[in-house]
Amino acid sequence: MKAVICTGYGPPEVLQVRSVPDPRPRRNQVCIRLVATSVTASDCIVRGLKLRGRYRLFMRLAFGWRAPRRGIIGMIASGRIESVGRDVKAFKEGDEVFGMDGFRAGAYAEKVCWPATTQLALKPSNLSFEEAAALPYGGLLASFFMHRLKVGVGRRVLIYGASGAIGTSAVQLAKHLGAEVTGVCSTGNVDLVRSLGAAAVIDYTKEDFTRRGD
């Protein structure tokens, strides 16, 4: 198969398309033939080693000294199940799925094998593969923090970065859960954030929200 290999830490040019052996699912894994994936903020941090001081050192130790040792980065898959390991019951060949595996990655490729127990679900039929690929990163991260912070009716929530992948999901989830949402973003995204359900939007290019006092 063709895959995008991360040949070192650096700018996008370190990514190179190469031919690599097809992955084969282990007994508890599914093999997904990708139709779409996403380039996430986390991918860019890993690829570019965009961390400071000792965190860079920790990242090299965790991910690989000269380049990510897994070679293929990318944590979002949207596609069809091509084959399943013999212990897999939750998915079958041909299922349309979407999901995220931030630990194993490998989604900058035509195929990826992940455990069936990873954050993977059947794709709703009213979503395209591209739309489905846009959901897991922001949606799952935002959902985690909504639960952790017990966001709900009667809570006032400020979402900093409300127009980004995580922020757009967070605004919609917080609103859905009954909270009163204030979003922070740049001028060009004010209307977008309001349309997602924010009761108030602060343009960070014009106002510092920390000086508001409410």
Ligand SMILES: NC(=O)c1ccc[n+]([C@@H]2O[C@H](COP(=O)([O-])OP(=O)(O)OC[C@H]3O[C@@H](n4cnc5c(N)ncnc54)[C@H](OP(=O)(O)O)[C@@H]3O)[C@@H](O)[C@H]2O)c1
């Ligand atoms: N620690 C972790 O494990 C972890 C995991 C995932 C993500 N993250 C971090 O979470 C952040 C959000 O991720 P994302 O995927 O949602 O990123 P994203 O899609 O790139 O969105 C970035 C957001 O930040 C806003 N922004 C940019 N410059 C700003 C500034 N100077 N002041 C205030 N807001 C500014 C953008 O607003 P405009 O576009 O309107 O300018 C946008 O809403 C990123 O920093 C990412 O690295 C951390």
